Amino acid sequence: MTLDTVKHAAETPDTRLPWAELGLKPDEYERIVGILGRRPTGAELAMYSVMWSEHCSYKSSKVHLRQFGEKAPQSDAMLVGIGENAGVVDVGQGYAVTFKVESHNHPSYIEPYQGAATGVGGIVRDILAMGARPVAVMDPLRFGAADHPDTKRVLPGVVAGIGGYGNCLGLPNIGGEVVFDPCYQGNPLVNALCVGVMKHEDIHLAKASGTGNKVILYGARTGGDGIGGVSVLASETFDATGPAKRPAVQVGDPFQEKLLIECTLEIFAEKLVTGIQDLGGAGLSCATSELASAGSGGMRVDLDSVPLRDSSLSPEEILMSESQERMCAIVEPRHVDRFLEICEKWDVIATVIGEVTDGDRLEIYWHGEQIVDVPPRTVAHEGPVYERPYARPEWQDALQADDAGRLPRPASGAELRETVLKLVSSPNQASKEWITSQYDRFVLGNTVLAQPEDSGMVRIDEETDLGVAVATDGNGRYAKLDPYTGAQLALAEAYRNVAATGARPLAVSDCLNFGSPEDPAVMWQFAEATRGLADGCLALGTPVTGGNVSLYNQTGETAIHPTPVVAVLGVIDDVNRRTPIAFAEEGQLLYLLGDTREEFGGSAWAQIAHDHLGGLPPAVDLDREKLLGEILIAASRDGMIDAAHDLSDGGLAQALTESCLRGGNGARVVVPDGLDAFTLLFSESAGRAVVAVPRSEELRFTDMCGARGLPATRIGVVDGDALDVQGEFTLPLAELREAYEGTIPGLLR
Amino acid sequence: MTRTSPASTPDAAPTGGLAGARIGVITFPGSLDDRDALRAVRLAGAEAVPLWHRDPDLQRVDAVVLPGGFSYGDYLRAGAISRFSPIMDMVIEGAKEGLPVLGICNGFQVLTETHLLPGAMLRNNHLHFICRDQRLRVENADTAWTNAYTAGQEISIPLKNIDGRYTADERTLDELEAEGRVVFRYVDGNPNGSLRDIAGITNAAGNVVGLMPHPEHAVEPLVGTGGTDGLGFFASILKKLVSA
Amino acid sequence: MARVVVDVMLKPEILDPQGQAVQRALPRLGFEGILDVRQGKRFELEVEGPVDDDALARIHKIAESFLANTVIEDFVVKVES
Amino acid sequence: MARVVVDVMLKPEILDPQGQAVQRALPRLGFEGILDVRQGKRFELEVEGPVDDDALARIHKIAESFLANTVIEDFVVKVES
Ligand SMILES: Nc1ncnc2c1ncn2[C@@H]1O[C@H](COP(=O)(O)OP(=O)(O)O)[C@@H](O)[C@H]1O
């Protein structure tokens, strides 16, 4: 076969190319022809198709995501905003923190271990590319029904993959989520988050500037991994086998990634890099076009010099390969030798594959012939943008009208007791220790809080004890009932979780997991959720710094629940002041902060007791969330509370269970006036937390709440070795523990 | 070119030790807990010396720590590839002449692969990675790395590994027991199927000690599990070096 | 009782980090002349009764559905003499 | 270029939880009649030049000192036809 060079393409305008098979629409193909003034070469088509896929171009979501910028709250903390590999936030003392959450949903369904493992690897490289040392990871996960046979295939594989990669990489896993729901049966959600730390002056950006600067590809050799993966990933014709004979599955090599991290940080430390980009989805196509597009000039790349693992790869395949553990750096000629020397020290293969030109084209050569000649912006940043039609689904009204308040409630103390046991032993509420104990949470020696605390917290300066905290949350059931409110509830919960540990929330990242954007109902959910999140971030003063969108999470006509997963990052000046969830001291007073209303729509109770999803989710009051956060932070700073636990799914019953078991102490609870025991225990009203107050601090604490207008209700005391709701029931901790801890091991053994 | 230390961060730079003792921590490709071990050495008051696996000499250190991690990805077998690092020849030679060597987790695995310590490490019997706080009994408080404890004392330090099941043939096990070379035993439940609940052992001379749990993660009240039971390892070696 | 062996290897196009690590270590250990190393798994199954076509078909099934992950691995079933 | 295979198995007296896990799972998957399963490693080495006695001796050395840990494992070297 003759090589499809640029020249050849110009001479053979009528050659038919498989653009439709690569997932391009007729008008998209026409646009490419229009941009180039001729038909694209095979290599150009490969690049455009992969870069214009939903996954890379955000073509369906872009118009909605703009709100995150437009409605962004004024924040002095924001150093780098949306659009880069990850946003960067100032946390004081000259430190900056970058974090981002990303999805690896489809690959993890096909091959759970490798899909999840490479998901961790990918997000870590994003963080590294910003100039930061990765310091922690988290993993929000969602699976089908806990007792479904396929969950037994997917979950252990995903967990082993996240652990296998993250543990070997040496990054502590400081939190995440595990949620089961039949709606995720064929579409598990595997989101991964990474946090990185750097000094302000170390921030790096993905841009290629400086004519004559060298383009260096370093890390693993390029193989046939995941070719077509990206377009397959996000295209409507999702198919496990992939288009070519090449494997759609990428295999991760965490050891290679560890070397890449240390090598890259040493390169940063010597300031040898002008611009840098990780290779993730769309591989070299993405890295070269984005670097060139963001830079000042053009770029010329010689594909023959790319080190290959498989010599039979075609140039198109080299451009599309998603081989993991690779990075691409722009380096001044005078620094090249030193750059290569450091790579050699770390046994990392590094090759100059091209240079920055003074033109404005991305030119790629193969065997001396030009096979790509494109304006890089048109590939990387000027892909198609769709205003997809959206409409509130007609079933939404009926769903919301199906009020959970009508469901029969436990009537006696004995029934309440049974309900608590049933709740805490349900897969969603039960202890996730079986999973989290497979993750190293100690490595790097800076982990202050990890699972099962409200947020993960790491120390970032050993001298000053400055630290950061991160929590991720999402509740697809709430979002299904009302996507706007659901997204805000996810934000509010993550915000509250960060504040509960004593950290001040600063910034947000998100992973928006939805069904097909071609379904107007799904698109409406997406539009509502993004609007809710953007409005919420504005109200809370926490800008979205970056995130990820995963669409087409559906099987046939059935989409997953709309699942916006929200990560909030906060800063704490002195990690010694962190607040854990454990009730550690007998005699301390328990206060419930916030208002408890009869809110059961989408609740864990409705699901467990009645398999019910209907009504409205709990109401959101973001001013209240802010106030609650301020109180929790002040109380932590001034030593007024010894424990705090936010209330979310499962309500107070769940929070008390966790705090009691964690501390090994019981609680004696009195139902306050104006509330019934059932509502007290199981309502999921937002904006609440339970705190343990030393007696000596009670006055100071209640005065502060009173002065600031935050309802604080004394509900009991840390005492004994049972959860004792006076006048209703007593539940020995041993029994509670068995219920809480036995479920997941039992299911997965 | 000057040798760049792997952990070229300020916190890893050598610092003057109180006792003037220099304790080296070797970084292999894929070592993970090297910075933590350096920190633990510093907190104990010694001078922490980062060593790189390709170093031509041991820089006159008085003792060596082989840290935890997944050196060479633990591909092939845990510790199998790093044992052939150039620096290990010097460690083996030194150990035979009495140089105190502590192998933590992956470091323990390297020590068994070099046969400085007998036996081998296998996949945990439940086949999972396990990360948890682990109770241990100090069985031998006479080694270079345990003399700050008392025999029979129980301590809690983190455990985190997937290849932590200690194995040796019966004769070797009997010999270890008879000679008091079982240094640590798991209590409150064996986490991985290690024979005779063995968590750590020593060579006959007592200068080479290996264990699976991580003392370097239990040296500060704030981080990790919040305990400081691991400090004794580093206090022990200082005591040993100063009194020597 | 007979022994059947199932060899499971990563497909040739799939990255094999373990084999690569071994190969890269060999020259350092003084062994030259090994051009490539792939690392896979070997399962030895003790089978009850005769290893006839039927038994082999069942073991093929076991290998395909369980011992090998055919998304990334190939396998071979062999009767050991 | 020739291929030499090194099979590495845990010694019979060493507990093999991976093999056991496979064996235990088989009945659940509907496969009966497998009495024992052992899981080991298979290395495929591509050797430069002829695989003569000298080359085999070298590979034996590689297996003994590196691919297998003879404290716990046995190995076999085979030339693949
Ligand atoms: N997949 C996971 N990985 C790591 N930590 C997890 C994971 N799932 C849950 N956790 C941790 O377990 C704890 C309880 O989880 P969850 O009930 O979802 O917390 P919350 O309701 O406060 O968000 C948290 O500390 C969370 O970070």
Ligand SMILES: [Mg+2]
């Ligand atoms: Mg929480």
